[in-house]
Amino acid sequence: MKVLEIKDLVVNYGKVTALKGISLDVHEGELVAVIGSNGAGKTTTMNTISGLLSAASGDVLLHGKSISKIPAHAVAALGISHVPEGRKVFASMSVKDNLLLGAYLRVRKGEKKQVMSDIDHIYTIFPRLKERQNQQSGTLSGGEQQMLALGRALVSKPKLLLLDEPSMGLAPVIIDEVFKLIESIKQRGDMTIFLVEQLAYRALEVANRAYVVEQGRISLTGTGKELITNPDVRKAYLGAGKS
């Protein structure tokens, strides 16, 4: 069953056409990655799904229903959780408050008790966060902030998890850790994951399927395994070259 379907999506930033007609789909329980170099349109795709940007044409469907005209806060209520590029933790607030805000809609619905125990569960996955639960999250290291952003998304119990560039600005060791986590979330099997990532090989290793975007268009698609050995992926990043 298709959880997410994007049809001929065109998105403009002012006068720039960032997405020039992208179509892709994500099935229940899958981890689908979109890879491509900087400025290819990966984050734009992500922000349009979650309602931060609006489409010029085309459509975004969640379980077959269009969500392209719905504002971001209402999209979140439909069970989509978006971990934004650059983590975007609420820097002045404590780790605990960040996690609580991740479950904002659930707390408003009166599930506070359940949320608190979910947060405790998050702490068991990320023990570092528990140690620092009362610390201002702006003072965390980049890796810890990425864990927090992930945890914040998980406490909302999403059906669809959007991960935007989880490796950005992190040291290779930390990136390993982050991708191990993504792998383990995937293994739990209760979430569909849509991942956008520049580091192609990392993403392809964990992805069931992947799309390569170049200049706002999809240039290549296949399973993670197929693409990892495909030399065209490298060309999408470093140019066709003369060699």
Add this chain to the structure above:
Amino acid sequence: MKTKKIIYGILLLIPLCLPQVIDNQYYIQGVFCRIIIYAMLVASLDLIVGYIGDVSIGHAGFFAIGAYTVGILTATQDLNSDSTMSWFPHLSFFSALPIGILLTAIAGFVLGFPALRLSGPYLAVVTIAYGMLIYTFINEQEAFTNGTKGISLEPLQVFGIKCSGSNFLYVVYPFLVLVMFVVRNLTKSYWGRAFEAIKYSEVAASMCGISKSYYKIWAFVISAGIAGLAGGFFSQLDAYVAPNTFSYNFSVEFLIALIVGGVQSILGNILGASVMVIFPDLFSNFNDYRLIIFGLSLLMVLFFMPKGLAGFVNLVKKRFATKQDSHHAEALSKKAAEVVLFDYTNAKENHTAVQITDLTMRFGGLVAVNELNMSIKKGTVHGLIGPNGSGKSTTVNLLTGIYAPAGGAVSLFGQSIAGQSTYKRAKLGIARTFQNLQLFSDMTALQNVMVGMHNSFQANLAAVCFNLPNAQREEKRAEARAFAWLQFVGLQESAFTEAKNLSYGQARLLEIARALASNPALLLLDEPAAGLTAGEIEKINVLIRKIKDSGVSVLLIEHHMDMVMAVSDEVTVLDFGKKIAEGTPAQIQNNPAVITAYLGTHETSFH
């Protein structure tokens, strides 16, 4: 052209005939002269709000300084018993007026300093504070100002001729014409362009060689000076000045008059002042509702006609403008044919354009650029690439002086540029374009390029204000040269199009033209291909080669690898602020470290 000037001349004389036609002193003095004085004040406010883009809610203070200085210096003891007017020299109006202007200009100078560091609500509140302080002073400082009693003045006489009543028009009207003439010349010159450039983008303005401090402070000085002039006349209007005129509300009303009339327009200034004066008269039955209607009209104007009343008139004018523009373009293209671009009088012999040594930059704990060493050879295109967050933009900001490095050195043609501010580096020959376009959106393409040529202008402020022949010649030469730059990038057809109406590809080209117009030795192109189509990218490639062939060194920061590989002579790759590779494009494409940085690692990837 000549008939037009004659028509304007005649139109300008009409108001002087009014006293002959309307035999009603109240209308001439109380309404007409008041409009004239208020129009000057609105024009002075326009310099700050319209051109510099700051909100001032304290111009009543400047107005008060002008009015009180002239008032005190022309007052006599007889009319103001129990006052201290005898302490002050008794001067004629026209000797007191320059003193009033000078003192107000000094007050403007003082306000200019906070304006350098503050903007938006912060600056607005500071202007209010200034206004309030001045108001408190004139209200309380009886020894100087006669306090709440105010100062009564003799009817104005100039050279023994009675100039009060309807005759006051003959004195004040020429000054309105003068003020408007000066404001018009100033705002249409390189000064006005500098003001507007600062408003749209301080960074882009400084990269064009514009010192924000210099121009902003001057704008406040000139604005205050004009307000002081208006205030001086105001003291003679009713031959009486009292503190409660110059309250906070008065400043607010002038701000409304400016916006309702229309900013950046002399006509708008006059219309706004007229509405402010005539309105209560016209609807005297509704006078109680005056401010309600004033407030409502401000809301209307703000949200439905952002150019104010003058906007309507300009719409009509624009219909005739296209024809004029095409004539103008034709004339310019003839002159542009004689222009020699890339005319280096300061040709540098040195082989290395830029030498970067151990450059380091930290943000908090993050090392954005880590002991970077790199050199750009003269007359080459040097690519700078790297994944997101690798330190490319930081390097550009270090080169242009927007950030101060934590360590290391940068030299341009063997000369250290450490510690130089951005606008000075622009003067030394660094120009740049911006990843997220920073054009001056309400200016035409031609004007944008002329801002880039800022450093080539030499006419002084007086020559500019009075549009003296040298300023005119310089402006014409610059126009032709700017047009030639537009031709160089292929934008001559859009010379008179406002930057905001250009297509994205054109806007990118315009940024390059503007950067080149400053005659740089080093051009930094920050992602020139972002958002462009393949065809547009090819155009930029051709352009970059042309620029290189003309002897300019280019540093190209770009994600679009095909472009980097096609035009670069040498490429440096950054990751985590460190240089991880350097070499020819082909070497870079096959460098394992580069591939890892971009695509990550994988067991199967290097088999």
Add this chain to the structure above:
Amino acid sequence: MEQFIQLLIGGIAQGMIYALVAFGYNITFSTSRSFNFSHGNFLMLGGVVGLILYINNQIPFLAMVLAVVLVGLLMGLILYKTSIEPSLKSKSNYAWILATLAFGIILKNMVEVFWSTDDFRFDSPLGNAPIRVMDVGVLPQEILIIVVALCIVVAVESFKKYTIFGKAIVAVSEDKNTASLMGINQQFVILFSFLLSSVIACLAGILVAPITMVGATMGTVLGVKAYAVSIIGGLESGYGVLLGGLIIGLSEAFTARYISTGYKDAPGFLILILVLLFLPSGIFGKTVIKKV
């Protein structure tokens, strides 16, 4: 000594009124980067409505307070819909300053036209007899002002700190887009902040009424001085307004007593200018590094 303490308490009370109005600026500035430049006129409206209901029509005090709260909510809503929402949508970055100024002018003029241009006395429900404590006479209304102002500031700050909706407000102040990814409706949060700030201003109107007079002009200068308070404390700080209010209120009281009543406004504005010259985001403000 006695006089000194009286002056001190009077200054603090005055400062707390400024702090309340300034607090209203801070609440909306942090969520929307804008505030009501005519906030003082909302205070005036609170005072006028209070006077009409409580003094002229003898409605019970608490019923009057409730009515004033409702008026505040209504005015906040109208302000948001007519001035703030369109300004935030427009490209101009000073539209909101002008729009809220215009709104305030309309409001003030309407009160003048439809009610009165005169000033009226508003007797404190606590009476005018000073309470004597160790030879120092203090007006009960002054104590009331200090207590209520502190309570309001502490209540709102605690609300932001300890409740989920309060945290959502902080989240919107920090990063609107990310907040909306959490499911927080940022428009509603901004509207809420304007409602809250308007209600507080109207309540400040009834608080200050007994020590000033009630009339259409009572809010203008108060509102202007509150800018200074707000900016001195830092436009984005919560408790900073209390310090800002103390600085302005006390400097005013002591200037009026030891220099001249006419100059009482001067030190506050001088302090404002000095603070901004050296600390452009106020005493408790955060400095933001702009990225290019």
